[in-house]
Amino acid sequence: MPTRSTVILGTGSYAPERILSNEDLAHMVDTSDEWIRTRTGIRERRIAAPDEAPSDMGVRAAQRALDDAGVRPAEIDLLIVATVTPDMPMPACACIIQHKLGVPTTAACFDLNAACSGFVYSLDTACAMLTSGRYRKALVIGVEKLSAVLDWQDRTTCVLFGDGAGATVIGLSDEPNVGLIGTRLGTSGAEANLLYISHGGTRSPATTESIAARDHCIRMKGKEIFKLAVRAMDETARDILEQHGVRADQISLVIPHQANLRIIEAISQYLELPMERFFVNVDRYGNTSAASIPIALDEARRSGRIKAGDLTLLVAFGAGLTYGSALIRW
């Protein structure tokens, strides 16, 4: 029996109301709008309300994706939430979202932690489970409340990240050569020490001292990460293009992880694809980790930058280190 295609039936996103500008940050730490803009391309980011949990944001994005797809929550039998900032360590954010959305209790629901590559990893997982024939419709959500794990006294990290959610509904199609054409995923755990949250897990549970030292916040070696991000994203993009016999100039739109405009510009140069073929919204959201690609995907679709027949390339990189790419025909 030929394998059925997995297609994106709808997309949605949600950004919290509160905007934190670079100017606002300059009142909080020793930084400036000029420094942040020239080093990262970020102008502002969204910050979730104190009582707004990742599950709340995920539900808002999911409802928009379901509306877009014309699919009811009752039809979902697989729900994957990519996140490094779930509501709580246990149970999974996906379980909380399942209940809030009204997804049936017969659905498989779980979280996936692959940091900023989380959405591409989850997309691959969902598509593999759908093509197994045991699931029919999947909801894949990327959501982060990174503001809750940022050290607001550390200018080297707090200016880079933001909160938000993006979602996609995925189904099966008998039409060949559409939907998810392929994925490449990779990991380099040797560099786990470049981007991490050291405390609050089980190896080093939170203590009064660790909280005072803000050890439950994101720590990063930015310069090293920058170089590895460019190399890994370039390589994974080249690998997937080669694997599927696609030339870079056949890609209508690249949706890269939105960490830093300079990283995206470097990939554009390496792939010899002009910046017009790259979707960029890092200026408005900063780095929203697992939410970054699904938010960008939703905005790209709604702004008419993706048309039927187009080839889109997703490219991600994140803590782990993890990286991955996905090729989609619309």
Ligand SMILES: CC(C)(COP(=O)(O)OP(=O)(O)OC[C@H]1O[C@@H](n2cnc3c(N)ncnc32)[C@H](O)[C@@H]1OP(=O)(O)O)[C@@H](O)C(=O)NCCC(=O)NCCS
């Ligand atoms: C973090 C990053 C923006 C720094 O840019 P950079 O070009 O490497 O930084 P520069 O070398 O120009 O500047 C470093 C200096 O700026 C200072 N600096 C850091 N953050 C600053 C800020 N927000 N405002 C002002 N100065 C800052 C540093 O203390 C350092 O000062 P020093 O030279 O006196 O030690 C960049 O390395 C980066 O984006 N890395 C990737 C991070 C990332 O995307 N992580 C997530 C991956 S999923």
